[in-house]
Amino acid sequence: MRNLKKHVRNASLFLVLGLGVQLSATAQEAEFGVKAGALYNMPSYGSSVSSSDSKFGAQAGVFVRTTAKVYLEGELAFSTFKSSYTYEQKKFNPTFYQLNLPLQVGYRLVDTEQMTLRASVGPQVNFNLKKNQATTNADFKPFTFDGLVNIGTDFDRFSVDLRYNHTINKTSAELDSRNRMVGLSVGYRF
Template sequence: MKKIYLLSFFVTAFAAKAQVKIGYALGLKGEAILTTMQTDVAKRSYSMGFGNGFGFFARLKTGRLYFQPEFKYANQTTYQKDTDKNKVSFTSFDVPVLLGGYVFKSKNGSVRLFVGPELIFFNSFKNDGEDLFNPRNSSSIRSGTGSFVLGTGVDFKRISVDLRYKMGMNSVKRKTTSSPNETIQQIVLSVGYKLLYKED
């Protein structure tokens, strides 16, 4: 009797596993980035600046859920308005890890919603041409920060289009008694092309 129960368990588990279909995608993407910063300094504010980025994305999906890690290089700009619009520009390697769901899904296209954290590793950070970031020496700029990402996207077979909002979770400045709290805020439009993909 125990053998029959054990056999039934394995047959049921195998059948359940066989019903789970996995899809995937691997591709390239380019981004247009609007950047500003929020600050707790009373007389300081920033205006939007334009930037761009490019990178890779991978997607694993099953049913209406998917998991999407990315790796990107981004060039971003904003302007400090209280000092005759000083240009603040920085480059970074960004690693978002997204969890999403399909609102609509068919063979020809789909509509998605997604959220997730993003790690940002600075490569340079300049204020009117002066580089404030030097990883070898003491710097007022952190080596990295983090953001929370939420957005929506559509897919047309090999083409993937996303619109996302990135809300900074940590200040770009190292914490001292005099350092202001300044976080990155971004709106990002991205277009991706799936080099490899398989529907689930």
């Protein structure tokens, strides 16, 4: 538990310091907001898994985004999703509860008074809040790292984002598994 607190604290400090340095170096303004939406998990498994199903999930969180044409965006989100697969003729149905910390660099492709169209990429750190059994003898890793691609639009104070995440490291070595997720979220900027 002590390591968990240390990792969450360090990740939060990294986000705050990164945004602080970026904001002060360029004297940019930032906008803050909340977001929520749906996830669709399409995990990939190695040959040891005989069948698997894609499942829906949900996400909610807060974000901060600089207002320049080239922008930096950080988030802290909670997500939950399920997985279903058969390993060694035994069915597994884990439910994941995660804290997600993405940090993105983006570009505003269209930026008018009526709307903004933007695209961004970046890394994401995921921490499993609940231990899940991957196989009879092994658990899923507590930390995973994703690469993400996002496209979004802003109208007035509302945002809509479509995102694809792909896990870089294996979520379970025994299953040779990685998460692939598509997320659609709606946000409100203050």
